[in-house]
Amino acid sequence: MFYFLVAPYLVYNGVLIAAAVIPAVFLMIKVYRSDKLEKESPYMLWNLIRAGVLSALLALVEERVLSAILDMTVSVRSPLYNIILYFGIVAFAEESSKYLFMKKQTWRNPEFNCQYDGVVYAVFVSLGFALWENISYVMMYGFGTAIVRAVTAIPGHACFGVFMGIFYGIAKRLDYRGEIAPSKIMRIFAVLVPALLHGAYDYIATMNTQEGNGYFIVFVLIMFTVSFILIGKTSRADRPIS
Numbered sequence: 127m128f129y130f131l132v133a134p135y136l137v138y139n140g141v142l143i144a145a146a147v148i149p150a151v152f153l154m155i156k157v158y159r160s161d162k163l164e165k166e167s168p169y170m171l172w173n174l175i176r177a178g179v180l181s182a183l184l185a186l187v188e189e190r191v192l193s194a195i196l197d198m199t200v201s202v203r204s205p206l207y208n209i210i211l212y213f214g215i216v217a218f219a220e221e222s223s224k225y226l227f228m229k230k231q232t233w234r235n236p237e238f239n240c241q242y243d244g245v246v247y248a249v250f251v252s253l254g255f256a257l258w259e260n261i262s263y264v265m266m267y268g269f270g271t272a273i274v275r276a277v278t279a280i281p282g283h284a285c286f287g288v289f290m291g292i293f294y295g296i297a298k299r300l301d302y303r304g305e306i307a308p309s310k311i312m313r314i315f316a317v318l319v320p321a322l323l324h325g326a327y328d329y330i331a332t333m334n335t336q337e338g339n340g341y342f343i344v345f346v347l348i349m350f351t352v353s354f355i356l357i358g359k360t361s362r363a364d365r366p367i368s
Contacts, residue, residue, distance in 0.1 A: 154175075242360050249287035260279065
């Protein structure tokens with residue numbers, strides 16, 4: 127009797143988790159197959175996914191603390207509130223957390239020997255982040271949320287990762303050449319550019335107007351298109367760093 131009561135619940139949750147996981151896995155495979163020179167080891171890829179999950183937990187803590195401070199200092203009705211929230215807190219906390227865990231895992235790793243590797247690393251960490259975030263949202267809000275996030279938030283995180291990874295790969299090449307200052311500048315861009323895109327994505331998505339919905343669709347389409355073009359070009363132009 128207990129089994130018949132519990133089984134539908136387990137099946138339903140299993141479907142929700144699958145709906146949350148599959149889009150992220152699909153994008154991981156796409157980026158992994160685009161790595162033409164030297165594929166990363168399964169051990170490295172697993173560590174990157176795990177780093178993404180850990181970065182999501184760190185970002186959650188940062189967002190809670192900073193949002194509480196924001197609530198005490200800026201009125202919710204102020205136009206400045208959403209700008210600070212989405213650009214200064216959510217976007218920066220999430221992208222900087224991804225970057226910190228990615229850099230710790232990869233910067234001095236011998237497997238980081240091609241420029242396109244930076245894209246693979248950043249996208250896998252970003253999708254590890256999105257994977258955990260998506261499971262949380264889907265378990266709270268249901269299958270409809272999974273469908274929406276499958277075509278918006280998860281590819282969005284992948285796109286942020288593409289931009290992060292391009293600058294990160296350039297930074298690694300510059301570091302190998304001994305150009306330390308330019309390398310540091312590229313690493314700053316590796317956080318700053320995806321954070322700006324992320325902030326714009328969230329800010330436009332929460333405008334809640336018909337005009338805002340149009341802006342969001344255009345923004346997402348442009349970002350997705352540019353990201354796919356960059357993946358192809360970066361993959362084709364890839365070469366060993368050394």
